[in-house]
Amino acid sequence: MRIPFVSMFMTSPFSGLEEHAEKVKECAWIFQHAIECLLVQKCDSFEELRKEVARIESQADAIKRRIRGHIPKGAILQVDKFTLFRYLGEQDSVLDALEDALNWISFRIEPGVPEELEKEFLLLVDAVIDPVDELSRMVAEARKYFSNYSENQRMVVKKIVRTLREQEHLADEAEDYLKLRIFQVETDPITVFHMVRLAEIVGSIADHAQNAGDMMRAMIAR
């Protein structure tokens, strides 16, 4: 039923953003599981977990398309439409990077991660999971800010953006350290190539999370 001004109210893109962020968080958990599984000697479920991430990634893709497809030309949002799309793009890139990392590992599952590098690799993984976890909280807090426009609430969001930046810095350090160690302990060029590339892909997860934070900062700017 069409009632005078009800048709003017659209589904908020923020519901979609929150949903998408939840998918990212879910993937991050599975990613962590997959890595832990990989480092254990007898791992059977890695392939399964990798497929699970791919499945969730396609769900998140559908959410992304739905958000983009449901903002008609005449829509007025609280945030700039393009900033919103770029934010969504960065959030989606986090997911893509998670999936890429697992795929890259699966191309050379047999030797996997050399035992001498396991500790550094795990440190890097932990360092990139933290900012990803922060994303869904940031979206939820930002939504609260847009509903009450409270200065305190804006501070909460700004603080999360700052945290993301700091966490990305830590992840960068972990990535550099892993690379350094790779060249110290490995001589096999194929393993070196595989590991360095893996470190870069995993490191990019935190980069994209930070970019998402920067976009959020632009959205909440007054």
Added chain:
Amino acid sequence: MTPEYYILIIGFTFGFYMAWNIGANDVANSMATAVGAKAITIRQALFIAGILNLVGAVFIGSHVTDTIRKGIVSTEILTDPHLALIGALSALLAASLWVSFATWKSLPVSTTHSIVGAMVGFGIMAGGVDCIQWSKLSAVVLSWVISPVFSLIIAVIMFKIILKFILSREDAFQWAIKLSPGFIGLTVFVIALSFVFKTPLGSRMAIGTPMALLLALLLAVGFGVAGKGLLRRFIKDHRTGVEEIFRRIQIGTSCYVALAQGANDVANAIGPVAVIYFLVKTGTVGTEVPVPVFLLFFGGVGIASGIAMAGHRVMDTIGSKITTLTNTRGFCVDFAAATTVLLASKLGLPVSTTHAAVGGVMGVGLARGLEAVNFAIVVQIMVYWVLTVPASAITSMVIFKILQFFL
């Protein structure tokens, strides 16, 4: 029984149907933002709207109605009682048909403009194009633009004020309490003035403009101070406090709109019925006809039963679709709509609350108060506003010709 009595019975039937449609269609105007912002439940909204519409119709509604709504057609055409009878009936029939078509198709139209259009159709048929007061009709056209634009501007300003002086402050709740007399006072001021200028009861009291302003000012100050005291007493939760304060003001504005709607719109349904009734009783009709209280009650019951029977569907849709509206936003929309209707009717424009409310939502959206508003839909909505007048005019013309053939 003479044919006149048949016409009277048909007139009553369609008058009731028209009133029913007004209730079903326009309940959204008064209660939508309150339900959307969860200020009241659907059940409460229907109950309040039903009662207040009935009370508004019977106690505030006009005891005299213009023979022709908004004086759009010159009254010369009414000199022939037979023609006038057919005309009133065809106008009522045409307006009812258009409004019920709109209800069926869920198109947002103004019931006032429907009856105005139907009168134009009858006027053209009875007295030719010359008897139409084109300047009055152009006021209708003007209102399509003025009411949404005006409402939009007020809503933007109101939301910006709330944003700047309350929401973005660090101690939002304290500021909201501190400024609450201002907001309550402003609302009471607009309501009091609307009551005096816009409702038929107000014009019966015959209060002059300076006196009305003074009275409204006194009321505003009184309510503002008292309201602040009550709010300070009853609202303790600082986190949700700001919205709670506006929730209470918003309920007040919604109730006012429901009351005013009953008072003003009841004439759209029973005005033509009164003309028919008067013609059958006395055989002549002037520029104004008296409206007996039982007719007002009849119309009020029609509106209330429309709300009771179809209102639920309307409110369900509103409750599920408008999920992001908060009390501060709802207040801005209501305030903008009420103020626009007041100012426009003071200027003599036949505005519709529906149009003003659409403008209010647009305004809050533009002020970045709403998560997502679709402006593209406004063009569609406007098409139906514009369509209303010619559509009911043409229907009225056709019905007039058919009735003339039979009677």
